[in-house]
Amino acid sequence: MKNIRNFCIIAHIDHGKSTLADRLLEFTSTVAEREMQNQLLDNMDLERERGITIKSHAIQMNYRYKGEDYVLNLIDTPGHVDFSYEVSRSIAACEGALLIVDSSQGIEAQTISNLYLAIGSDLEIIPVLNKIDLPHAMPEEVSDQIIDLIGCDKEDIIHASGKAGIGIEEILNAICDRVPAPKGDPAAPLQALIFDSVFNSYRGIEVYFRIYNGTLKKGEKVKFINTGKTYEADEIGVLKLNQEPRTEMAAGNVGYLISGIKNAKEVKVGDTITHVDRPAVGIQGFEDVKPMVFAGIYPVETSEYEELRNSMEKLQLNDASLVWEPETSAALGFGFRCGFLGMLHMEIVQERLEREFDMTVITTVPSVQFHVHTTKGQLLKVSAPSEMPEPNYIDHIEEPFIKAQIISKSEFVGPIITLCMEKRGILKNQTYLTSDRVELSFEMPLAEIVFDFFDKLKTISRGYASLDYELIGFRQSNMVKLDVMLNAEPVDALSAIVHRDKAYEWGKRLCEKLRELLPRQMFEIAIQAAIGQKIIARETVKAMRKNVLAKCYGGDISRKRKLLEKQKKGKKRMRQVGNVEIPQEAFLAVLKLD
Numbered sequence: 001m002k003n004i005r006n007f008c009i010i011a012h013i014d015h016g017k018s019t020l021a022d023r024l025l026e027f028t029s030t031v032a033e034r035e036m037q038n039q040l041l042d043n044m045d046l047e048r049e050r051g052i053t054i055k056s057h058a059i060q061m062n063y064r065y066k067g068e069d070y071v072l073n074l075i076d077t078p079g080h081v082d083f084s085y086e087v088s089r090s091i092a093a094c095e096g097a098l099l100i101v102d103s104s105q106g107i108e109a110q111t112i113s114n115l116y117l118a119i120g121s122d123l124e125i126i127p128v129l130n131k132i133d134l135p136h137a138m139p140e141e142v143s144d145q146i147i148d149l150i151g152c153d154k155e156d157i158i159h160a161s162g163k164a165g166i167g168i169e170e171i172l173n174a175i176c177d178r179v180p181a182p183k184g185d186p187a188a189p190l191q192a193l194i195f196d197s198v199f200n201s202y203r204g205i206e207v208y209f210r211i212y213n214g215t216l217k218k219g220e221k222v223k224f225i226n227t228g229k230t231y232e233a234d235e236i237g238v239l240k241l242n243q244e245p246r247t248e249m250a251a252g253n254v255g256y257l258i259s260g261i262k263n264a265k266e267v268k269v270g271d272t273i274t275h276v277d278r279p280a281v282g283i284q285g286f287e288d289v290k291p292m293v294f295a296g297i298y299p300v301e302t303s304e305y306e307e308l309r310n311s312m313e314k315l316q317l318n319d320a321s322l323v324w325e326p327e328t329s330a331a332l333g334f335g336f337r338c339g340f341l342g343m344l345h346m347e348i349v350q351e352r353l354e355r356e357f358d359m360t361v362i363t364t365v366p367s368v369q370f371h372v373h374t375t376k377g378q379l380l381k382v383s384a385p386s387e388m389p390e391p392n393y394i395d396h397i398e399e400p401f402i403k404a405q406i407i408s409k410s411e412f413v414g415p416i417i418t419l420c421m422e423k424r425g426i427l428k429n430q431t432y433l434t435s436d437r438v439e440l441s442f443e444m445p446l447a448e449i450v451f452d453f454f455d456k457l458k459t460i461s462r463g464y465a466s467l468d469y470e471l472i473g474f475r476q477s478n479m480v481k482l483d484v485m486l487n488a489e490p491v492d493a494l495s496a497i498v499h500r501d502k503a504y505e506w507g508k509r510l511c512e513k514l515r516e517l518l519p520r521q522m523f524e525i526a527i528q529a530a531i532g533q534k535i536i537a538r539e540t541v542k543a544m545r546k547n548v549l550a551k552c553y554g555g556d557i558s559r560k561r562k563l564l565e566k567q568k569k570g571k572k573r574m575r576q577v578g579n580v581e582i583p584q585e586a587f588l589a590v591l592k593l594d
C-alpha cells in the first residue's frame with residue numbers, strides 16, 4: 001500500500017486537464033501507441049464532440065521511480081461548474097490533486113472553487129503551470145497568483161505543457177514524492193466507498209469503488225450497507241484502459257465490481273460495500289446534491305413513459321447529480337420533474353437520454369425552486385409554475401439567492417457591473433488580484449444567472465471573465481406566474497415564474513417568440529400571455545394549408561410515401577397540445593427572449 005498514489009486533476013474548464021492526462025498515460029506506457037488518441041479519457045462521444053469533460057474517469061498507471069514500483073490511480077475530473085458534484089466525489093477517493101493553471105490565462109473562478117474542494121478534503125496540492133509552450137504564456141505573473149492563492153513556494157510549481165510534453169516526468173515524480181500513500185488497514189473489516197457506477201446491458205451494473213479498509217476477494221459475499229442487499233463479487237479488478245480483473249484487492253486501491261446487478265435502484269453512489277460475514281459500519285458518503293434548475297422531461301410518445309423511467313434510472317447510475325420524481329402536466333401527460341446543476345447539465349442529460357437510450361424527449365421551461373409561504377402559514381417548495389398556488393393563497397414568495405464570484409480583466413469591470421445590475425445583482429466586493437485582474441463579488445437571484453447570464457458575461461468580457469457561484473439562501477421577491485394560452489387553452493408546460501417588474505415585457509416577448517416558433521397549421525392560433533385573469537399580451541399565428549402531397553400528382557406511391565415519411569420525421573420532438581402542435585424549441589422559448 002505504501003506505493004499506491006491516488007490523485008485527481010482539477011482545473012478551470014479548458015486549462016488542459018485532459019491533454020495532460022493523455023501525456024501521463026503515454027509516459028507511463030499505460031496505453032500502447034496505437035491505442036492513443038486525443039482526450040483518451042473523455043470516452044463519451046458527447047465529450048469528444050464538445051471537447052469538454054462531463055464525467056470523472058479513473059485509470060491506473062504503473063510507474064517506476066527511484067527503484068520502486070508505484071501504482072498511480074488517476075481520476076480526471078470535469079472543469080465546468082455544472083459538474084462540480086463529479087469533482088467533489090472524485091476528490092473523496094484521492095489523497096492528492098494536481099492543480100492545473102493555464103499560464104496564458106491565470107487563475108479563474110473554478111480554479112479557486114475546485115481548489116477549495118480539494119483543500120477541504122485535506123488533499124496534498126501539486127500546482128502545475130500548464131501550456132508554457134504558448135508564446136503569450138505569463139509564467140512569472142501566474143506563478144505569483146498561485147503562490148498567493150495556496151501559499152506554496154515558487155519551486156513547488158511545476159512548469160508543464162500537455163501539448164508539447166514538457167514537465168511530464170517531473171509531475172509523475174512529484175506525485176510519488178509529495179502525495180501521501182493511502183491510509184487504511186488491509187486486515188480490518190471491509191469498507192469500500194462507491195463513487196461511481198455505470199449500466200452495462202451485457203454485464204449488469206458496474207460499480208466503481210475505493211477501498212478504505214480491508215481486502216476484497218473475487219467470489220466473496222458482499223453487502224451494500226445502505227440498501228442492505230447482498231451479492232457475490234463475481235468479478236473485481238482495476239481500471240486500466242480496459243478493465244483488468246484481479247483476484248484480490250486491498251485497502252488504498254481503486255477498482256470496479258461486477259456482480260450481476262440489474263436493477264438500477266440497488267446501487268447508490270456514496271454507499272459502502274462490506275462483507276456479509278464480517279461487516280463494518282458505513283463510511284460517510286457524499287453530501288446530497290443541491291439541484292439549481294428544475295425542468296420537466298416528457299416522452300414525445302406518451303406510450304414511452306415507462307421506458308423513459310427505466311432510462312432515467314440507468315442514466316442516474318452514471319450521473320449521481322441528476323434527481324427526479326414523477327410529475328403530470330395537463331398539457332403533456334406523464335413525465336418527470338428533474339433537478340439539474342445548471343443549464344449545461346440539463347442539455348447533457350437530454351442528449352444522453354437520446355443517444356444512449358434512444359429516447360426522444362421534450363424538456364419544459366426550466367425554473368429555479370421558490371419558497372412559497374401560504375396565507376395558512378405553510379411553506380411550499382415550488383419548482384414548476386404549475387405547482388404555484390392561486391394568488392389569494394400566497395402570503396409571500398422567496399427566491400434563491402447566490403453569491404457570484406467573477407474574475408476578469410479590469411477593463412471589463414464597467415460592463416460586468418452593468419450586466420449584473422440588470423440582473424438584479426448587488427455588488428458586494430471588488431478586489432484587485434493583480435494590477436489588471438479583478439475579482440468581483442455579487443449577490444443576485446439564482447433565476448437571473450442560470451439561463452443566459454454566462455454567455456452574456458463571456459460576450460461582454462470577450463471571453464476573459466470567469467464565473468463561479470454558490471447558494472446563500474432565500475429572499476423575499478415579488479414573483480408572479482405568467483400563464484400562456486394557445487387558442488384560449490392554458491398550456492401549463494409553457495408557463496413561467498417571473499419577477500413582477502419584468503412580467504409585462506416578458507409576456508410580450510414570449511408571445512412574439514412563440515409566434516416565430518409555432519409552425520403554421522390549418523387554423524389560426526391565438527397566443528396569449530396572462531397574469532391571473534388578466535391578459536397582458538397577444539399574438540396570432542396565421543392559418544396555412546400545408547399539403548406535402550400537393551406537388552405529387554401522378555401515381556408514384558413510393559415517392560408519396562417518402563414525402564410522408566419525411567414529414568413524419570420533421571414532426572419529431574413535437575407535442576400535440578389540444579389541437580396545436582408545439583415543437584421542442586417553443587418550450588424553451590423563454591430562454592431566448594433577448
Ligand SMILES: Nc1nc2c(ncn2[C@@H]2O[C@H](COP(=O)(O)OP(=O)(O)OP(=O)(O)O)[C@@H](O)[C@H]2O)c(=O)[nH]1
Nearest residue numbers: 013014015016017018019052053079131161162163
Ligand atoms: N498550447 C497548448 N495548448 C494546450 C495545452 N494543453 C491543452 N491545450 C489545448 O487547450 C484546449 C483544452 O484542453 P483540454 O485538455 O481539453 O482541457 P480540459 O481542462 O480537459 O477541459 P475540460 O475537461 O472541458 O474542463 C485544447 O484545445 C487543447 O488542445 C498545452 O500545454 N499547450
